Amino acid sequence: MTRLPRITVVTPSFQQARWLERTIASVLDQDYPDLEYMVLDGGSTDGSVAIIEAAADRLTRWWSRPDGGQAAAIATGWHDATGDVLTWLNSDDRYVAGTLLTIGRWFTDHPDGRFVYGRCRLVDADGAGLGVTGSPYGRTRLLLSHQMIPQPAAFLRRDLVDLVGSVDPSLRYSMDYDLFLRAASAERPTFLPVVLAEATIHPDAKTTGEAGPAMAETRALRRRHARGWERAAVALQPASSAIYHRLPERARRIARPFRARRIRER
Numbered sequence: 166m167t168r169l170p171r172i173t174v175v176t177p178s179f180q181q182a183r184w185l186e187r188t189i190a191s192v193l194d195q196d197y198p199d200l201e202y203m204v205l206d207g208g209s210t211d212g213s214v215a216i217i218e219a220a221a222d223r224l225t226r227w228w229s230r231p232d233g234g235q236a237a238a239i240a241t242g243w244h245d246a247t248g249d250v251l252t253w254l255n256s257d258d259r260y261v262a263g264t265l266l267t268i269g270r271w272f273t274d275h276p277d278g279r280f281v282y283g284r285c286r287l288v289d290a291d292g293a294g295l296g297v298t299g300s301p302y303g304r305t306r307l308l309l310s311h312q313m314i315p316q317p318a319a320f321l322r323r324d325l326v327d328l329v330g331s332v333d334p335s336l337r338y339s340m341d342y343d344l345f346l347r348a349a350s351a352e353r354p355t356f357l358p359v360v361l362a363e364a365t366i367h368p369d370a371k372t373t374g375e376a377g378p379a380m381a382e383t384r385a386l387r388r389r390h391a392r393g394w395e396r397a398a399v400a401l402q403p404a405s406s407a408i409y410h411r412l413p414e415r416a417r418r419i420a421r422p423f424r425a426r427r428i429r430e431r
Contacts, residue, residue, distance in 0.1 A: 173248030
């Protein structure tokens with residue numbers, strides 16, 4: 166029998182006790198045979214430590230201390246990881262049943278594959294469905310406007326991360342976007358049209374509560390990664406988006422089929 170690859174999952178967390186227990190359970194309940202799981206908490210005071218301690222005997226590693234933020238915690242976890250496949254799962258997200266086995270089998274069946282992702286279901290704080298995100302890869306759409314690679318459903322082989330570099334600890338919001346653009350420049354991502362994870366959209370999330378700075382960081386990354394003609398397109402993108410949103414609804418309906426859809430309804 167072919168050995169499944171070791172998968173390293175890092176969960177960075179800070180003051181997320183409301184969601185953390187279900188996140189941890191969604192990883193451990195996968196019963197994946199070769200799992201390395203780290204929960205790295207930034208020094209929470211909201212009861213998170215007790216939740217982590219309750220699962221400590223099934224974790225590879227955990228801490229609760231100031232750690233430099235989300236991206237720094239992920240980068241540290243990945244640096245110390247022994248897994249063949251790397252990912253992270255934020256403390257307000259969770260896997261659906263069978264995700265890690267699906268991913269492990271994919272990497273086993275595709276020994277040359279180094280970057281794979283699926284779909285992610287979006288829910289609100291009460292668990293009500295908001296839609297599903299994730300679609301086939303296209304560099305131009307990813308660069309200009311459309312994050313078709315949902316982070317909770319993305320997995321990279323360790324040697325690809327070693328090649329392009331790990332998560333950038335200087336980034337606060339868009340470390341996944343930056344990593345995926347770098348990784349996709351070396352390895353075209355493979356899309357699996359199945360839901361692998363669930364993400365909770367809630368007011369306390371950084372990208373929700375700090376939408377302005379988050380968008381500014383994303384736009385800076387677009388400029389950093391743009392090449393050739395893409396630079397002009399990136400420069401024009403904010404203006405074209407603003408024009409679209411100012412159009413009358415009838416005109417937006419005409420233009421909508423030509424725009425990438427970030428979220429699909431159920």
